[in-house]
Amino acid sequence: ETGVTQSPTHLIKTRGQQVTLRCSSQSGHNTVSWYQQALGQGPQFIFQYYREEENGRGNFPPRFSGLQFPNYSSELNVNALELDDSALYLCASSSASQGTDTEAFFGQGTRLTVV
Amino acid sequence: GENVEQHPSTLSVQEGDSAVIKCTYSDSASNYFPWYKQELGKGPQLIIDIRSNVGEKKDQRIAVTLNKTAKHFSLHITETQPEDSAVYFCAATLGGSYIPTFGRGTSLIVHP
Numbered sequence: 001e002t003g004v005t006q007s008p009t010h011l012i013k014t015r016g017q018q019v020t021l022r023c024s025s026q027s028g029h030n031t032v033s034w035y036q037q038a039l040g041q042g043p044q045f046i047f048q049y050y051r052e053e054e055n056g057r058g059n060f061p062p063r064f065s066g067l068q069f070p071n072y073s074s075e076l077n078v079n080a081l082e083l084d085d086s087a088l089y090l091c092a093s094s095s096a097s098q099g100t101d102t103e104a105f106f107g108q109g110t111r112l113t114v115v
Numbered sequence: 116g117e118n119v120e121q122h123p124s125t126l127s128v129q130e131g132d133s134a135v136i137k138c139t140y141s142d143s144a145s146n147y148f149p150w151y152k153q154e155l156g157k158g159p160q161l162i163i164d165i166r167s168n169v170g171e172k173k174d175q176r177i178a179v180t181l182n183k184t185a186k187h188f189s190l191h192i193t194e195t196q197p198e199d200s201a202v203y204f205c206a207a208t209l210g211g212s213y214i215p216t217f218g219r220g221t222s223l224i225v226h227p
Binding site for chain 2: 004006033040041042043044045048056058090092103104105106107108109
């Protein structure tokens with residue numbers, strides 16, 4: 001177990017709806033990253049949060065947004081869902097300090113299906 | 116941005132054989148290279164990593180080598196076991212913030 005927990009584990013939504021996914025980071029970690037993993041592909045970086053501020057973003061549209069809370073837990077919000085948003089969404093926590101980083105630990109993911 | 120190529124996409128071996136997975140990266144500024152194992156229905160699990168100031172690292176049956184000049188790194192698994200069957204991902208990370216670029220994965224199948 002990595003200590004990173006995600007909820008829910010599975011979710012089915014209709015095209016056009018909005019969804020919120022949640023992640024609790026490992027104790028002592030101040031950085032959370034979100035990834036989208038399509039079937040048969042490697043994880044694609046969505047964005048990263050460090051101490052409640054967005055700290056890097058991948059090639060995803062603005063309808064993908066996020067939050068990090070004072071306890072370092074995080075949310076991923078996706079608006080106007082499209083069929084192609086169906087994927088496994090992974091959260092990873094790590095600890096960053098003065099330009100150095102620990103390795104990232106992943107949660108088990110949320111399987112989102114858009115119909 | 117960084118681009119990571121991973122080969123092969125599928126690797127089938129007999130129990131006890133060795134398995135080698137290779138990755139190349141494009142950005143010479145990348146300095147941290149983790150390897151992840153992902154089992155069905157689970158998130159990726161870090162199994163070994165290497166930083167750019169080291170050429171080789173070993174942990175029991177698993178080893179990783181890094182050639183900075185050629186910009187490639189490899190995962191070596193010796194004495195494979197059926198429980199090693201999973202998808203393995205390599206990644207490359209630019210220094211300063213942990214934002215790895217992943218390869219497309221290698222499905223390793225170990226036949227008993």
